[in-house]
Amino acid sequence: MSTYDYILVGGGLQSGLLALTLADRRPVSKVCVVEAADRVGGNHTWSFHAADVPPEARDLIEPLVVASWPGYEARFADHVRVMPSRYATVTADRFDAVVRQVTTDRGWDLRLRARAAIVNANRVILDTGEELRGRCVIDARGPRDAGRGCGYQKFLGLEVETITPWPDRLPVVMDATIPQEDGFHFVYTLPLTPTRVLVEDTYFSDGPELDHSVVRRWIEAYLGRRVGGWRVVRDESGVLPMPWQPGPTQSADGPLVGGYAGGWFHPATGYSFPVALRFALAVATVPPEAAPQATAALARRLSPRWRFARFLNYLLFRLVPPDARWQVFARLYRTLPPAVLARFYALEFTAFDAARIVVGRPPRIDPFRALRLPRSSRWLSPSLS
Numbered sequence: 001m002s003t004y005d006y007i008l009v010g011g012g013l014q015s016g017l018l019a020l021t022l023a024d025r026r027p028v029s030k031v032c033v034v035e036a037a038d039r040v041g042g043n044h045t046w047s048f049h050a051a052d053v054p055p056e057a058r059d060l061i062e063p064l065v066v067a068s069w070p071g072y073e074a075r076f077a078d079h080v081r082v083m084p085s086r087y088a089t090v091t092a093d094r095f096d097a098v099v100r101q102v103t104t105d106r107g108w109d110l111r112l113r114a115r116a117a118i119v120n121a122n123r124v125i126l127d128t129g130e131e132l133r134g135r136c137v138i139d140a141r142g143p144r145d146a147g148r149g150c151g152y153q154k155f156l157g158l159e160v161e162t163i164t165p166w167p168d169r170l171p172v173v174m175d176a177t178i179p180q181e182d183g184f185h186f187v188y189t190l191p192l193t194p195t196r197v198l199v200e201d202t203y204f205s206d207g208p209e210l211d212h213s214v215v216r217r218w219i220e221a222y223l224g225r226r227v228g229g230w231r232v233v234r235d236e237s238g239v240l241p242m243p244w245q246p247g248p249t250q251s252a253d254g255p256l257v258g259g260y261a262g263g264w265f266h267p268a269t270g271y272s273f274p275v276a277l278r279f280a281l282a283v284a285t286v287p288p289e290a291a292p293q294a295t296a297a298l299a300r301r302l303s304p305r306w307r308f309a310r311f312l313n314y315l316l317f318r319l320v321p322p323d324a325r326w327q328v329f330a331r332l333y334r335t336l337p338p339a340v341l342a343r344f345y346a347l348e349f350t351a352f353d354a355a356r357i358v359v360g361r362p363p364r365i366d367p368f369r370a371l372r373l374p375r376s377s378r379w380l381s382p383s384l385s
């Protein structure tokens with residue numbers, strides 16, 4: 001039986017960020033990462049805003065960045081907003097390479113193609129029957145079926161090599177100048193080089209269904225309007241729950257649950273990076289046995305912001321009809337100063353920021369939408385009120 005200071009179960013974004021912060025802050029620890037796939041990080045492109053990374057973590061994160069831009073755009077039928085704040089992207093390939101390097105340098109145990117069957121507070125049993133012991137076990141096995149009130153952010157992205165240069169210099173985080181269908185519908189474009197771009201067709205929708213062949217044709221039609229020709233080099237897709245009800249709470253005698261499964265993400269954007277990074281920093285600043293207390297303190301600090309973000313999801317998915325949802329984002333991008341948007345994305349907004357987010361000309365509301373819902377998901381749960 002092997003024993004460790006930390007066992008990180010699931011080698012995705014959360015565990016990779018934990019490995020980087022532990023390597024920096026607790027380099028003499030003994031760490032094991034258990035990942036079911038044959039590499040770390042899966043098939044993702046993660047992007048983040050400058051304010052998502054606290055100053056003390058910038059040097060840690062920079063080796064992960066494959067591309068960055070001095071700003072980004074959001075486009076709506078009636079206006080375009082250019083935000084003058086850095087936007088950066090991490091690919092799974094780079095993530096895998098950096099995390100492997102860090103674990104190799106420290107002599108840590110990176111167990112790929114290893115599936116955890118049982119995960120307890122101090123013990124992990126692999127499906128081979130092998131038992132691992134840890135002073136701190138962190139369960140970060142990724143998004144699980146929410147099983148609670150939520151809307152969905154769902155998308156399919158094609159990374160393409162284009163024949164003619166991509167016409168935009170900056171990422172467009174929302175191009176909502178397209179027909180609105182199945183909720184808030186927009187295209188996300190990330191010009192990784194002048195001739196390589198990730199194009200994601202995205203929906204903020206009531207249901208999780210996504211017909212890949214239909215969406216793929218849709219992206220190809222969009223590409224056809226923008227470049228002379230292209231070759232698909234990769235695709236990625238996701239269906240992320242956007243909850244308006246709170247998630248399961250951390251159990252006192254279970255493993256510490258991190259990442260998406262533990263609720264360490266931004267409920268109203270689906271972005272994980274800022275919150276998973278703060279979780280990793282909280283874990284790495286204290287000895288292994290104190291990690292649950294350190295992350296509980298962080299959860300208490302973030303709790304009002306999580307509640308507010310879930311409240312926004314409730315408004316968006318339960319009161320605003322699908323075809324009017326774009327108005328919510330158009331107003332935010334028309335009225336909010338860059339600093340407020342940056343704090344919103346980073347889940348570091350103030351009470352005054354929150355007031356600015358909700359006060360203003362409302363979108364079209366359908367008060368009967370909520371009444372048509374199943375009774376269990378009709379009202380805000382007590383902890384959301």
Ligand SMILES: Cc1cc2nc3c(=O)[nH]c(=O)nc-3n(C[C@H](O)[C@H](O)[C@H](O)COP(=O)(O)OP(=O)(O)OC[C@H]3O[C@@H](n4cnc5c(N)ncnc54)[C@H](O)[C@@H]3O)c2cc1C
Pocket residue numbers: 009010011012013014015034035036037040041042043044045046047048114115116117140141142143236237238239240258259260261270271272273274276
């Ligand atoms: C395609 C896509 C793009 C996204 N883009 C962004 C973005 O730009 N910015 C952003 O902030 N967020 C983004 N997100 C949201 C969020 O960052 C991801 O969901 C994030 O990867 C969640 O991190 P995690 O570590 O909790 O889970 P994951 O990264 O999903 O990692 C979980 C890992 O656990 C492993 N695993 C599962 N079960 C077992 C088991 N039994 N034993 C061992 N290993 C197991 C899986 O193989 C996986 O590698 C994106 C999500 C998707 C799906």
